[in-house]
Amino acid sequence: MDLEWMHEFLKGMIKPLLATAVVLMAVLLSYFQKLGLECEMIYSILRAFLQLSVIGFVLQFIFSQHRSVWIILAYLFMVSVAGYTAGQRAKHVPRGKYVAGVSILAGTSVTMLLLVVLNVFPFTPRFIIPVAGMMVGNAMTVTGVTMKRLRDDIKMQLNLVETALALGATPRQATFQQVKRALVIALSPVLDNAKTVGLIALPGAMTGLIMGGASPLEAIQLQIVVMNMLIGASTLSSIVSTYLCWPAFFTPAYQLETKVFSSN
Template sequence: MEFSNSSFWLEFLQGMLKPVAATAVVAMALALSFVQRLGIEWEMVYAIARAFLQLSIIGFVLEFIFTQRNIAWIVLAYLFMVVVAGYTAGQRAKHVPHGNYIAGASILAGTSLTMLLLVVLNVFPFVPRYIIPVSGMMVGNAMTVTGVTMKKLREDLKIQKDLVEVALALGATPRQATVQQVKRSVIIALSPVLDNAKTVGLISLPGAMTGLIMGGASPLEAVQLQIVVMNMLIGASTVSSIMSTYLCWPAFFTKAYQLEYEVFNAD
């Protein structure tokens, strides 16, 4: 597609009329924030402006990638998402040493394995129009779950370090000494994903399903895709969450199987 074509730009500008008009609801939020003296008016303006800019740019990028037949573009787009997600999740668990790398590796493992299974089972064809949006959904959910898992695991170990040290003194390995804390952190991190799966369609219609229906697809087709999406989100998030706990152990313990106090004393 030629982006310099005048008809393309005219169509693009016409299509942006509705998004611009929708900013009226943001004006309402700004007014309420001002009246209630919340002091977040500029943060709202910054957030919506940044979202507008980011989505506009990514729209052009995806338009370009979708017209290419080179697999390398799919891989590059996927790796970019993983890197950004790893950094974001690592910031949530900023007191975990090398948290960015641990989160990135965990997200990569969970989402790539899930995507591989979906492609092998012919659920999705390996083309940009399917793989990139699907990867984005998986990476986004895995990012949230991984960040919460790492943060919660460190917090629980800090609170219950006496119990862990007793177990280590009795000859337990780090894995054996932290099994309860690991379970707790994984369960808490996965709870929102599982709760969403339990109530999907009853409280709200998910984004993928809503997008298909608004795009003209039948509700039954939309439901079929949404079932696939929920399954892949649970799979990718679970693998990423569990993987992050395994990768965190070297940061939490010394080579002599003792707690690394510097990690838990950091504020």
């Protein structure tokens, strides 16, 4: 059995192991400053080390296959984990994990479909899985913030929303300002990042290409595509999440479901 790949892997892990010296520095600073974060730092870096190592082997296997089913399974796994994580952020939203998962699935799948149809990316594991990962990660953050912010804003303005409903407004009309505020707050970091990309720091995709030997011009071409898809997927996912939240926030008679807003 050829174990050359294992030798190369172990050889390549020398630099990552040496880089843990900066984590040791952070642990020492935490200790001397009495922050109490030493154990969490060590746990976090060990977990990241283990997770990335496992994912590396999984991706190595998937990339060696030529079946689309592996792409779909990997994508659905990422969406499931992202939906669970975003749902945890918005834990007071009923069925929050389901809402987040469906929203992320809708936003990222539509965006990915457009990119494939327009021949921006070929439908191969080496392209689709990393691209999907970036989209799902951003959609997860934006969706979680949108759901949490929308619920919190409605809770703070219950009287205003109830008055609008009493005057005949639909749930969409009664919560228009809250929805708008939640979406603006959630999407602002993505848009701000697009405005400053390359000026403050080189993004990960662009940095990886340059360090891998690609020319800066090739790197910026890919980064522009990445920024476009992140904005599209994040916007669609966050908007879908607001529509899916409403059945939990209102009764069939268009009244506020007060028990949803009773907890802190």
